[in-house]
Amino acid sequence: MATIVETPPVSPAAAEPKGGLWAWVTSVDHKKIGIMYGIAAIVFFVIGGIEALFIRLQLAVPDGTLVSEDAFNQLFTMHGTTMVFLFVMPIAAAFGNYFVPIMIGARDVAFPRLNALSFWLFISGGVFISSSFFLGGLPDGAWVGYSPLSAQPEVIRMDFWVLGLAILGVASLLGAVNFITTIFTMRAPGMTLFRMPVFAWMQLVVAFLLAFSLPLVTVGLFQVLFDRNFGTLFYDAASGGDPILWQHLFWLFGHPEVYILILPAMGIVSEVLPTFSRKPLFGYQFVVFAGAAIGFLGFGVWAHHMFTAGLGPVAETAFGLMTMTIAVPTGIKIFNWVGTMWGGNISFPTPMLFAIGFVAMFTIGGLSGVTHSIVPADTQQHDSYYVVAHFHYVLFGGAVFGIFSGVYYWFGKVFGRQLNERIGKLHFWLMLIGFNLTFAPMHILGLNGMPRRIATYGDGLGWNYWNFVATVGSFVIALSILVFLINAIRSYRKGEPAGADPWDGRTLEWTTSSPPANYNFAEVPIVEAVDDFWYKKYGEDEDHMPVRLDTNPLDPSALDDDGEFHVHLPSPSYFPILLALGIVTVAYGFLWIPVGFAVMALGLGIMLWAIFGWALEDIDHPMGGDDGQGGGHGDDDDPGSEVSEQVPAGIGAGSGGGE
Amino acid sequence: MAIEASQPAASTLDIRKTAMWAFLASELMFFGGLISTFLLYRARTNGGPGSEELFDIPFTSVSSFVLLMSSLTMVLAHNAWERNDERQLRLWLVATASLGMVFLGGQFFEFSTFVHEGLKLDTSPFGSSFYLLTGFHGAHVAVGVLMLSAMVIISYRVGLTKARGMNVELVALYWHFVDIIWIVIFTVVYLLQV
Numbered sequence: 001m002a003t004i005v006e007t008p009p010v011s012p013a014a015a016e017p018k019g020g021l022w023a024w025v026t027s028v029d030h031k032k033i034g035i036m037y038g039i040a041a042i043v044f045f046v047i048g049g050i051e052a053l054f055i056r057l058q059l060a061v062p063d064g065t066l067v068s069e070d071a072f073n074q075l076f077t078m079h080g081t082t083m084v085f086l087f088v089m090p091i092a093a094a095f096g097n098y099f100v101p102i103m104i105g106a107r108d109v110a111f112p113r114l115n116a117l118s119f120w121l122f123i124s125g126g127v128f129i130s131s132s133f134f135l136g137g138l139p140d141g142a143w144v145g146y147s148p149l150s151a152q153p154e155v156i157r158m159d160f161w162v163l164g165l166a167i168l169g170v171a172s173l174l175g176a177v178n179f180i181t182t183i184f185t186m187r188a189p190g191m192t193l194f195r196m197p198v199f200a201w202m203q204l205v206v207a208f209l210l211a212f213s214l215p216l217v218t219v220g221l222f223q224v225l226f227d228r229n230f231g232t233l234f235y236d237a238a239s240g241g242d243p244i245l246w247q248h249l250f251w252l253f254g255h256p257e258v259y260i261l262i263l264p265a266m267g268i269v270s271e272v273l274p275t276f277s278r279k280p281l282f283g284y285q286f287v288v289f290a291g292a293a294i295g296f297l298g299f300g301v302w303a304h305h306m307f308t309a310g311l312g313p314v315a316e317t318a319f320g321l322m323t324m325t326i327a328v329p330t331g332i333k334i335f336n337w338v339g340t341m342w343g344g345n346i347s348f349p350t351p352m353l354f355a356i357g358f359v360a361m362f363t364i365g366g367l368s369g370v371t372h373s374i375v376p377a378d379t380q381q382h383d384s385y386y387v388v389a390h391f392h393y394v395l396f397g398g399a400v401f402g403i404f405s406g407v408y409y410w411f412g413k414v415f416g417r418q419l420n421e422r423i424g425k426l427h428f429w430l431m432l433i434g435f436n437l438t439f440a441p442m443h444i445l446g447l448n449g450m451p452r453r454i455a456t457y458g459d460g461l462g463w464n465y466w467n468f469v470a471t472v473g474s475f476v477i478a479l480s481i482l483v484f485l486i487n488a489i490r491s492y493r494k495g496e497p498a499g500a501d502p503w504d505g506r507t508l509e510w511t512t513s514s515p516p517a518n519y520n521f522a523e524v525p526i527v528e529a530v531d532d533f534w535y536k537k538y539g540e541d542e543d544h545m546p547v548r549l550d551t552n553p554l555d556p557s558a559l560d561d562d563g564e565f566h567v568h569l570p571s572p573s574y575f576p577i578l579l580a581l582g583i584v585t586v587a588y589g590f591l592w593i594p595v596g597f598a599v600m601a602l603g604l605g606i607m608l609w610a611i612f613g614w615a616l617e618d619i620d621h622p623m624g625g626d627d628g629q630g631g632g633h634g635d636d637d638d639p640g641s642e643v644s645e646q647v648p649a650g651i652g653a654g655s656g657g658g659e
Numbered sequence: 660m661a662i663e664a665s666q667p668a669a670s671t672l673d674i675r676k677t678a679m680w681a682f683l684a685s686e687l688m689f690f691g692g693l694i695s696t697f698l699l700y701r702a703r704t705n706g707g708p709g710s711e712e713l714f715d716i717p718f719t720s721v722s723s724f725v726l727l728m729s730s731l732t733m734v735l736a737h738n739a740w741e742r743n744d745e746r747q748l749r750l751w752l753v754a755t756a757s758l759g760m761v762f763l764g765g766q767f768f769e770f771s772t773f774v775h776e777g778l779k780l781d782t783s784p785f786g787s788s789f790y791l792l793t794g795f796h797g798a799h800v801a802v803g804v805l806m807l808s809a810m811v812i813i814s815y816r817v818g819l820t821k822a823r824g825m826n827v828e829l830v831a832l833y834w835h836f837v838d839i840i841w842i843v844i845f846t847v848v849y850l851l852q853v
Contacts, residue, residue: 110674173685181678211685219692226791231781233705234696234788240703241784249692615809 026572028112029518033119034098035414040123041091042485047130048082049481051075053474056438060471062459072455073140074157078129080143081161084261085168086126088399092264093122093175095406096203098414100179102509102516103197105188105525110181112570113614114174120580121171128584129164132157135591142453144254147235147246151227156591162225163587169214169221170583176210179203188508190527194288197507198281201288202267205295209256209263212299217253220246229593244309251302259298261395262362263291265402266333269355272405273337274531275503276352277344278546283336284530290329290336297326307375308382316375323373330366334359349503350424354405357432361397365390368443383453386446392439404431404484411491412498416514420495423487430480437473441466500558506531513558519567522557575614582606679829683836686799690840693795694847697788701848705783713773714849722765723845726800729758730838733831740827743820748827749811755834756807759800766797789848796844799837806830 024032054075058064067075097119101109109115132138139161141150150158183204187196196204223234224246233239235246274281281287303311303319311319337359346352368390372378381387404427412418446452450463457463501510508525509516511533529535536553538546552559585603589596701710736751770790778786810830813819819827 110678173682177678177681177685180681181674184677185672185674211681212688215685215689216692219689219696222791222795223696223787226780226787232787232791233781233784234700236784239705239783240700241787242699245696245699249696252692612809 023572025577026116026574028108028116028570028573028576030097030101030109030112030115031414031516031518031520033115034094034096037090037094037097037119037122038414040126041087041094044082044086044090044126046481046485048079048087049478051079051082053478055079056471056474058455059457059467061468062457062461062464064456067455069455070137070140073142073453074138076453077140077142077161078138081129081139081165083395084143084257085165086122086129088261088395088403089168089172090122090126091403092203092206092261093118093172095199095264095268095403095410096175096179096206099410099509100200100203101182101186102512102520103200103507104183104186105191105508105521105527106182106186107520107524107567108570109178110186111178113573113576114178116573116576117579118171118175118178120577121167121174121583124580124584125164125167125171128167128587129160132160135160144250145224145246146250147224147227147243148237150246151224151235153228159225159228159591162221162228163590166218166221166225167583167587169218172210173214176207176214179207180211183207188521188525188527190532191525192527194285195527195530195532197267198270198284198287198291199264199267202263202270202291205291206260206263209260209295209298213253213256213260216249220249220253223249229590244306247306247309248302251305252299254305255302256295256298258391258394259294261399262402263294265358265399265406266291268402268406268409269337269358271507272351272355272409273340273359275409275505276349276355277341277346278504279340279344280506280531280534281336282339282342283332286332287336290332293329294326297322297329301326304372304378307372307378320373320375324370327366327370327373334363334366349408350419350421350428351405351409351503353425353428354401354408357428358398358401358405361393361401361432361435365393365395365397368393381446383451384446385442385450385452388452389439389442389446392435392442396435396439401431404428409503410509411488412495412502413509413512413514413516415492415495416498417491417495418498418502419491420487423483423490427480427483427487430476430483434473434476434478434480437476438470439473441470441473445470500554504537506534508533511553511555511558513555517557519557519569521555522567523555525555573614573617575610575617579607579610579614582608582610675826675829676832679832683832686836686840690792690796690843693788693792694843697792697848700784700788703784705785707782707786708773708777709785710789710848710852713776713778714852715769715772716849718765719769719845719849722762722769723841725758725765726762726838726841729755729762730835732758733834737827737831740819745814745818745820748819749814752807752811752814752827756804756811759804759807759834763797763800763804766793766800792844792848796837796840799840803830803834803837806833 024036027033027036054067055072058066058072058075097109097115101107129139136155137157139145139157141158141161145158145161145165150161152158183196183200187193193201223232226232227234227236227241233241235241235243237243270281270287300322301319303315304323307316307319341356368386372381372387372390408419408424445463445466448462450457450461450467457467498514500513502514503510508527511525512520525532533553534546536551537549539549541547582603582605585606586600587603589599589601589603592599732751732754736748736755739745739747739751770793778789780787780790807830810819810827
């Protein structure tokens with residue numbers, strides 16, 4: 001028997017520390033963290049989807065009795081919260097983590113351990129909120145958590161929501177700081193800001209939106225938390241408090257949040273469309289500036305969510321106008337995407353189908369969105385199914401289609417094997433049909449007066465038919481997701497090998513092996529143009545048509561030689577997960593004060609241990625061992641490719657304790 | 660291998676300072692939210708005491724002065740760090756932390772006086788927003804004092820002028836930020852009695 005066993009060939013990947021769970025838990029590698037983000041987000045996507053199916057089953061026929069009113073409140077609250085905070089945001093973070101450093105030619109993010117902390121805080125927050133299912137019921141105050149409803153202190157459900165969102169907020173804020181720093185300081189030589197792929201640009205805008213909007217909702221969350229637990233009167237109208245303040249604070253975050261959800265998808269589509277049109281992105285600078293403009297304007301339109309709150313005609317007019325203005329940069333982007341495809345040499349693999357689906361569905365959602373800027377019309381549409389239809393066209397038809405475009409585009413890069421094209425196309429068409437079947441009827445339902453967030457409705461209101469259609473559609477979507485999951489698992493096991501550059505790509509990630517080596521690039525690339533990789537592969541003939549050059553600009557790590565590259569990388573650390581554990585322990589303790597004080601003390605102890613361990617950790621020789629055991633990422637001291645000086649210790653001690 | 664030689668990153672920004680600035684920008688919005696809330700609720704006293712009856716401007720001016728002086732000692736500490744003068748550095752770090760603690764003591768005294776005079780967290784929206792705003796600022800000062808103390812300990816054990824970790828410059832940035840926020844709070848909350 002022993003003779004059959006062969007020594008595996010020594011490759012750069014074999015130099016990694018021993019695999020298994022511990023390697024993932026302590027990993028500070030942006031690619032591993034990206035994969036973990038992605039898988040966790042998909043799990044939450046399935047959970048949020050099941051919640052949606054329950055909602056649709058309950059509403060399939062009038063006077064539905066599948067779930068109680070109480071359960072229905074929990075379902076729609078957690079459907080929204082899960083999809084926004086635990087699916088779309090983290091899966092955008094997954095792409096951002098995995099690809100932004102590679103796209104800008106860096107070997108990791110600026111603060112690898114802080115990155116790990118962001119991820120583990122996201123997991124902690126998600127598990128914390130979801131665990132309320134076993135501890136008194138899921139939150140039931142809607143994903144917007146309006147006061148005074150959310151400030152009712154009777155049950156602790158909304159405490160779970162408030163504290164969970166606060167934890168998720170810290171996670172996103174740290175991620176935002178990390179990505180701002182990474183993009184500003186870690187770009188490869190020649191990678192000027194205006195040579196960055198649009199996806200990296202959109203992640204930069206998102207990072208700024210997060211950094212500036214999250215603190216505002218955090219203020220509101222603290223106020224609700226204090227109202228619920230310490231008797232403050234922020235939202236107590238009887239004592240002079242003003243529940244409208246919550247709406248302002250929430251939507252000051254909530255509207256930028258909409259762009260936080262959609263901009264990464266726009267970035268993905270801006271990568272996919274040029275690749276499969278074999279043309280540069282039409283009007284690169286315009287797409288970038290439009291993205292930044294959306295980010296700026298996004299802070300000036302929050303009150304269009306509050307047109308029925310009685311702000312007065314001046315404020316309503318101003319916010320209505322600002323809302324119309326936002327359609328301009330959005331329209332620029334749509335025209336640029338269409339212009340990219342115009343006259344291109346277009347092929348239609350699955351990522352391209354999803355990207356085109358994105359453009360079409362998002363345009364419909366955008367058009368119904370502009371109707372909200374007209375205040376009298378919005379007053380009619382407010383809190384009706386018309387709004388539900390609108391934002392699902394933007395967030396599902398937009399963000400989710402864009403995300404799946406990215407999944408099909410980059411799956412091969414991440415896992416080394418391509419997703420199956422035939423099953424992928426089945427997934428796309430099922431999803432497109434199911435999506436329109438579910439959400440298009442909601443426009444009609446809303447205009448016929450059906451309010452959102454009602455647990456049931458009477459017969460004879462004219463809502464029966466379209467509600468049933470929507471329910472059928474939702475199961476078609478569920479089927480499409482099932483098809484996707486089967487495709488993902490099947491292709492991961494025995495899909496076609498991707499090779500370094502399966503789509504004839506344009507950006508730096510395609511110069512690396514699939515999956516990329518743990519150090520990304522054996523040689524840091526020198527960038528000379530937008531779509532640098534393309535122009536190193538192709539020249540132009542006299543008709544400006546691309547002509548393949550006789551070059552091979554792949555990174556040495558992707559070439560088929562047995563070279564070993566010693567690149568010094570930051571070592572794994574268990575302090576990030578420990579700190580996240582400490583924080584979530586404090587949050588659990590808070591829910592059962594005074595008994596919880598002991599738990600909180602325990603959590604604080606863990607936090608202190610983690611913070612000081614983190615600050616004092618020797619990142620070259622971590623986890624106690626001075627050699628061998630921990631610093632497995634190539635233990636040589638090759639100064640030529642040293643990146644550790646770009647990855648210093650310590651910032652976490654300040655920011656971790658600051659919030 | 661010319662590639663290897665010409666390898667500096669495209670940017671010359673210090674990554675930790677960039678991160679700290681981004682974080683502080685975010686903090687600015689956090690305090691912006693808290694200050695806005697206070698401005699909304701400053702007159703809503705719900706039958707409890709209002710700012711005119713409670714605020715002792717001379718006292719708070721003194722504690723504000725103490726906090727502002729701590730920025731001066733922080734600058735001196737940073738200067739000593741740049742000169743590699745470990746002893747002076749330690750001295751000014753201790754001075755900064757001490758001034759910070761004096762400020763916190765003043766805040767504690769002020770809070771207990773206000774509670775005694777009838778303004779509690781649950782008295783009125785004015786009280787709630789006042790304590791939340793100044794309390795969060797105090798918490799930031801306290802975190803700053805902790806960081807300064809940690810720096811002093813590191814200075815004794817390793818020596819800050821050689822240590823790589825969280826350096827004096829970052830703590831200084833944070834500390835000055837907290838001071839600047841206090842200038843705004845002192846002006847808006849205490850001095851502008853509309």
